[in-house]
Amino acid sequence: MAHAHQITYPISGVRTVFNGLNSETMFVAQTASLPELALGEILVKVRLASICMSDVHTITGQRIEPTPSVLGHEAVVEVVSHRRPESDLAVGDRLTFSIADSCGQCEFCLAGFNQKCVQLFKYGHAKLSDGSGYNGCYATHIIIRRGTHVVKVPQTISDRCAAPINCALATTMCAMEYVPKIKNGRAFVQGDGMLGLYTCAALREYGYEIVYCSGTRLQRSPFIDRFGAIPLYNDEILAEEMNKIDVVVEVCGVPNVVNDGIRMLKPGGLYLFVGMVHPNSKLDITGEQIIRKCLMIKGTRSNNFNNKMPHISFHLGIHNYASRHLDQAVQFLEKTINKYPYEELMGPTYNLSALSDAMKIAIDKKHGRILVNPNTSIESN
Amino acid sequence: MTCCDQYTGLMLGERIVFNGLNSEEMFSSEITPLPELAPGEILVKVRLASICMSDVHTVKGQRIEPTPSVLGHEAVVEVIAHRRPESDLIKGDRLTFSIADSCNKCEFCLKGLQQKCTKLFKYGHAKLSDGSGFNGCYASHIIIRHGTHVVKIPGTISDRCAAPINCSLGTTMCAMEFVPKIKNGRAFVQGDGILGLYTSAALLELGYDTVYCSGTHTQRSEFIARFGAIPLYNDEIIAEETNKIDVVVEACGVSAVINDGLKLLKPGGLYLFLGMVHPHSQLNITGEQIIRKCLTIKGVHNYAPRHLDQAVDFLLKTIDKYPYEEVMGPTYNLSDLPIAMKVSMEKIYARVLVKPNMT
Numbered sequence: 001m002a003h004a005h006q007i008t009y010p011i012s013g014v015r016t017v018f019n020g021l022n023s024e025t026m027f028v029a030q031t032a033s034l035p036e037l038a039l040g041e042i043l044v045k046v047r048l049a050s051i052c053m054s055d056v057h058t059i060t061g062q063r064i065e066p067t068p069s070v071l072g073h074e075a076v077v078e079v080v081s082h083r084r085p086e087s088d089l090a091v092g093d094r095l096t097f098s099i100a101d102s103c104g105q106c107e108f109c110l111a112g113f114n115q116k117c118v119q120l121f122k123y124g125h126a127k128l129s130d131g132s133g134y135n136g137c138y139a140t141h142i143i144i145r146r147g148t149h150v151v152k153v154p155q156t157i158s159d160r161c162a163a164p165i166n167c168a169l170a171t172t173m174c175a176m177e178y179v180p181k182i183k184n185g186r187a188f189v190q191g192d193g194m195l196g197l198y199t200c201a202a203l204r205e206y207g208y209e210i211v212y213c214s215g216t217r218l219q220r221s222p223f224i225d226r227f228g229a230i231p232l233y234n235d236e237i238l239a240e241e242m243n244k245i246d247v248v249v250e251v252c253g254v255p256n257v258v259n260d261g262i263r264m265l266k267p268g269g270l271y272l273f274v275g276m277v278h279p280n281s282k283l284d285i286t287g288e289q290i291i292r293k294c295l296m297i298k299g300t301r302s303n304n305f306n307n308k309m310p311h312i313s314f315h316l317g318i319h320n321y322a323s324r325h326l327d328q329a330v331q332f333l334e335k336t337i338n339k340y341p342y343e344e345l346m347g348p349t350y351n352l353s354a355l356s357d358a359m360k361i362a363i364d365k366k367h368g369r370i371l372v373n374p375n376t377s378i379e380s381n
Numbered sequence: 382m383t384c385c386d387q388y389t390g391l392m393l394g395e396r397i398v399f400n401g402l403n404s405e406e407m408f409s410s411e412i413t414p415l416p417e418l419a420p421g422e423i424l425v426k427v428r429l430a431s432i433c434m435s436d437v438h439t440v441k442g443q444r445i446e447p448t449p450s451v452l453g454h455e456a457v458v459e460v461i462a463h464r465r466p467e468s469d470l471i472k473g474d475r476l477t478f479s480i481a482d483s484c485n486k487c488e489f490c491l492k493g494l495q496q497k498c499t500k501l502f503k504y505g506h507a508k509l510s511d512g513s514g515f516n517g518c519y520a521s522h523i524i525i526r527h528g529t530h531v532v533k534i535p536g537t538i539s540d541r542c543a544a545p546i547n548c549s550l551g552t553t554m555c556a557m558e559f560v561p562k563i564k565n566g567r568a569f570v571q572g573d574g575i576l577g578l579y580t581s582a583a584l585l586e587l588g589y590d591t592v593y594c595s596g597t598h599t600q601r602s603e604f605i606a607r608f609g610a611i612p613l614y615n616d617e618i619i620a621e622e623t624n625k626i627d628v629v630v631e632a633c634g635v636s637a638v639i640n641d642g643l644k645l646l647k648p649g650g651l652y653l654f655l656g657m658v659h660p661h662s663q664l665n666i667t668g669e670q671i672i673r674k675c676l677t678i679k680g681v682h683n684y685a686p687r688h689l690d691q692a693v694d695f696l697l698k699t700i701d702k703y704p705y706e707e708v709m710g711p712t713y714n715l716s717d718l719p720i721a722m723k724v725s726m727e728k729i730y731a732r733v734l735v736k737p738n739m740t
Contacts, residue, residue, distance in 0.1 A: 255668050267489060267497035276668030285664055287636050287657030290680035294494065297678040299671035 007043070007081050009036055014374065015139035016355050017128060018058070020067040026059065027355055035132050037083045040146020044077035044095065048349070049137035050163035050369040051362040053193065054277075055124070059359055062278065066127040070136030072372070073099045073124030076153055076162035077142060089150075096165040096330060097142075098149040098323050099123050121145065138355055140374045149323030151330045161333065161342040164194060164369055169329040172198040175272050175300045177325075179247055181207060188245045188264050189213040189229060191252030191275060192220040194345070194368045197227040199249050201340050202332065204228035208247075212237070215252065217365065226341050238264065243293075250274060255281045262289050271297045349373050391415065395738060396520035397718050398509060399439070401448040407440070408718055416513050418464045421527020425458035425476065429712070430518035431544040431732040432725045434574065434634070435658065436505070440722050443659055447508040451517030453735070454480045454505030457534060457543035458523060465527075475534040477546040479689050480504055482529045495530075496555075496683035502526065503683075519718055521737040530686035532693045541712075542696065542705040545575055545732055548683075550692040553579040555684035556653050557691075560628055562588060569626045569645055570594040570610060572633030572656060573601040575708065575731040578608040580630050580655075582703050583695065585609035589628075593618070596633065598728065607704050619645065624674075631655060636662040648674045655681050712736050 012033045019026060037043055049072045057063040058071060065071070079093040089095075102109050102117035109117050124136040132143040144150060153162045172195060179187075185208040189199050192215025203211045204227075213229035221231035232238070238260060246269055248261040253275035261271055262285060290297065333342070347367025350358035352374040362370040391414040398409050418424055436452050438444040446452070460474045470476075483490050483498035490498050505517040513524040525531060534543045553576060560568075566589040570577045573596025584592045585608075594610035602612035613619070622645055629642040634656035642652055643666060671678065684692075696705070710730025713721035715737045725733045 250668070258668070268492065268494045273668050273672050277672050279667060279669055281668035283664060283666055283668055286660060287631070287639070287654050287662035287664055287680075288660055290678060291654050291656075291658050291682045293680065294497065294682050295680050297671060299668075299674065299676050301672055301675060 009034075013045075013134060013139060013141035014352065015070045015134060015136070015141075016352055017068045018065070018071045021059070021061050023067075029353060032133065034134060034141055034143070037081065037143070038146065039083050042082040042084065042089065042095075042144040042148075042150065043080045043141060044097075044144055045080055045141050046075050046137055046139060046374045047078050047094065048159040048163045049075035049372040049374065050346070051358060051372065052164075052167050052369075053362075056359065056362050057278070060363065065125050068128045069124075069126060070128065070133070070139050071124050072137030072139070073122065074164050074167045074369075075137035075142070076159050076165070077144075080141070084146075094153040094159075094162070095150045096153055096162060096326060097123070097144055097151075098170075098326050099166055101145050101148045103147060123148075138352060138372060138374065140352070149326055151326050153330060154334045156337055157330075157333055158343060160346045160371065161337065163346075163371060165329050165333060166326060168194040168369075169198055169333060170325045171195060171274065171301070172202055173325040173328040173332065175199065175249060175274050176202050176206065176328075178270065178272060178298050178300065179203065179206060180270065182246050183207075184209045185246045186210045186241070186244060187212070187247040187249065188232070188241070188261065189249045189251060190254075190257045190261060191215055191250065192217055192224055192231075193251065193365075195251040195274060196249075197223060197229075197340075197345065197368065199251055200224065200227045200229035201336060203247070203249075205332070205336060212241070212245075214257075219366075223341065223345060223368075228340070243267070245269060247272065250276065253278065253281070255283055258283055258285060262293070262295065265293060265295055267293045267295075269293065269295055271295060273297060273299045274301070277301065345369065346371060351376055392522075394515055394520060394522035395715065396451045396515060396517070396522075397453075397715055398449045399446070399452045402440075402442050404448075410716065413514070415515065415522055416524065418462060418524070419527065420464050423463040423465060423470065423476075423525040423529075423531065424461045424522060425478075425525055426461055426522050427456050427518055427520060427737050428459050428475065429540040429544045430456035430735045430737075431709070432721060432735065433545075433548050433732075434725070435548075437722060437725050438659060441726070443661070446506055449509045450505075450507060451509065451514070451520050452505050453518030453520070454503065455545050455548045455732075456518035456523070457540050457546070458525075461522070470531070475540075475543070476531045477534055477543060477689060477693065478504075478523075478525055478532075479530040479684075479686055480547055480551070481683055482526045483686075484528055493685050493687070495685045502528075504529075519715060519735060521715070530689055532689050534693065535697050537700055538693075538696055539706060541709045541734065542700065544709075544734060546692050546696060547689060549575045550579055550696060551684040551688045552576065552655060552681065553583050554688040554691040554695065556580065556630065556655055556681045557583050557587065558688070559651065559653060559679050559681070560584065560587060561651070563627050564588075565590045566627045567591045567622070567625060568593070568628040568630065569613070569622070569642065570630045570632055571635075571638045571642060572596055572631065573598055573605055573612075574632065574728070576632040576655060577630075578604060578703075578708060578731065580632055581605065581608045581610035582699060584628070584630075586695070586699065593622070593626075595638075600729075604704065604708055604731075609703070624648070626650060628653065631657065634659065634662070636664055639664055639666055643670050643674075643676065646674060646676055648676075650674070650676055652676060652678045653681055654678060658682060708732070709734060714738055
């Protein structure tokens with residue numbers, strides 16, 4: 001099916017606008033018309049969004065985002081209409097989409113500096129005045145921009161499992177790109193949140209024999225176990241495994257675990273830093289520790305911008321780096337959907353009008369993710 | 382001419398024993414018979430040794446080595462006798478040799494990280510009681526153990542140029558293994574000692590377009606230029622090059638430079654740590670700095686046997702291109718080792734040399 005202009009304008013949607021911490025009402029529901037699509041854009045309705053911890057950090061003031069804006073960058077969406085004639089998208093397709101969007105054509109993109117793109121855009125992190133304003137997942141609809149990579153979500157993956165793909169799982173795939181395939185490999189994942197559990201599964205699927213996972217929530221330990229890892233709350237094991245771990249992955253955002261990680265690593269080992277994306281991450285390590293063990297430390301982020309293997313989107317020839325991680329995330333989830341308890345990790349679902357309540361529950365960190373369904377007329381599968 | 386013990390007919394060797402900082406005599410000379418060779422071993426005489434900064438740190442107490450021991454791990458040596466029948470070694474061959482003696486069987490050796498062998502032995506860092514005791518380069522002879530890789534030195538490389546191969550240049554080659562070949566690559570070498578100069582040359586040879594080199598010895602700036610780099614003593618250039626450098630190499634042993642290095646690196650860039658092999662290297666950096674720019678930090682300590690081969694090839698290929706000979710300082714007799722150490726400490730020369738008394 002080529003063009004899909006099946007809707008008649010005017011049409012409106014609802015979005016929850018974040019006004020910042022100091023405003024009278026932090027979140028305000030706004031009904032606004034959905035503009036007509038430009039070439040390359042896709043109008044989607046949000047089937048199910050999930051609350052990423054970075055949004056929690058924004059509303060607790062630990063992170064500054066432009067305001068007013070629509071937050072939320074993790075969601076599974078459904079095509080309402082589109083203007084990507086060369087694609088095979090059809091109305092009703094369930095999609096996941098890349099969070100960061102760069103133009104691929106400015107001097108920075110061409111030099112491999114996508115994160116300095118003159119038109120850099122991130123869903124859930126953009127001002128209302130940027131483009132259509134339907135820029136975040138805590139809304140009934142999103143206008144997906146022409147430079148954004150999208151991937152169809154297979155039927156075997158439910159909405160609950162699909163929502164976190166485009167942040168948590170894509171970030172995990174990005175980190176895994178640096179992990180060497182090691183016979184009888186031993187790994188240690190520091191963090192028992194979504195990123196930590198996904199990383200445990202990914203390491204096991206990659207052939208790692210022993211994967212430890214540590215965290216602060218003892219109630220997570222059955223999940224750690226079911227995601228293929230050995231829960232580690234015990235300093236004894238840490239002592240036994242000193243100098244024996246091939247890969248350590250920091251996914252908890254806390255700098256004081258780094259010294260343990262360095263001690264656990266084998267000479268020549270790899271430390272992936274993923275979680276400490278905030279200024280309170282001062283490291284208490286020496287250059288000597290890194291040199292004597294010939295360690296490699298690699299920082300990775302979601303939607304990692306680097307020069308290798310640019311992915312050329314099928315439409316309009318626009319480069320969109322790291323969109324391969326979204327592809328890999330969907331493939332990984334499809335392959336392992338019955339092997340790991342992805343569904344059970346997810347917490348309760350809230351309406352858009354109850355977003356503030358949902359955020360409060362998310363702060364408690366009892367569940368892997370809290371969900372938001374902006375379109376209650378859709379039956380999430 | 383070798384000295385022989387007139388009673389036993391065994392050859393004698395001299396070694397300068399390091400007794401530690403707190404002993405009455407920090408260095409004492411000992412003349413003692415050289416043992417018979419075991420299979421795989423090589424008896425070499427030291428032609429010329431060079432004083433590596435790590436030995437200076439040991440003598441100053443900033444680094445602890447087992448005592449008593451014979452220090453010194455950089456030298457060009459000459460074969461006197463050997464028990465490696467499958468090799469093509471002959472008496473008189475000039476050699477360089479791996480600092481690390483490794484088993485070639487453990488997990489680390491098998492994956493090419495021989496410098497972290499589970500049974501690692503390091504010349505110049507071993508107790509006198511370990512093996513033959515002729516374990517360091519501040520001596521007339523060394524017994525090279527059977528797990529040690531050796532490489533012949535071509536005739537075009539003088540002793541003065543050859544001495545530092547097996548520490549500085551080997552380490553440089555190991556570091557270079559991680560450096561990507563980048564079109565119009567820009568690099569920044571922090572340190573104008575011998576490691577920094579060798580690294581500058583190596584980056585140029587790999588095709589890097591612009592290599593900056595910074596240090597504290599402004600008198601070195603002429604050498605920096607002759608080793609292919611742009612001397613950098615100027616904070617203005619650092620500001621201009623923020624986020625533009627592909628590779629930064631720490632080769633000065635000072636942790637305070639790391640923050641500058643992180644700022645200079647392009648997103649996705651590489652930071653090599655070579656010099657900070659001592660405890661006073663507390664880093665003042667955040668995890669965020671590393672993650673936001675997707676940086677890679679790699680620690681490089683010593684090197685593997687293949688890097689010794691590469692070092693000799695590199696030197697052979699570029700011997701006339703860079704002023705290797707001229708950066709070397711004066712030569713002292715073994716008996717003047719304490720004086721040689723003092724001169725090293727002043728860091729006027731890239732290296733101070735030591736020649737054994739006996740031949």
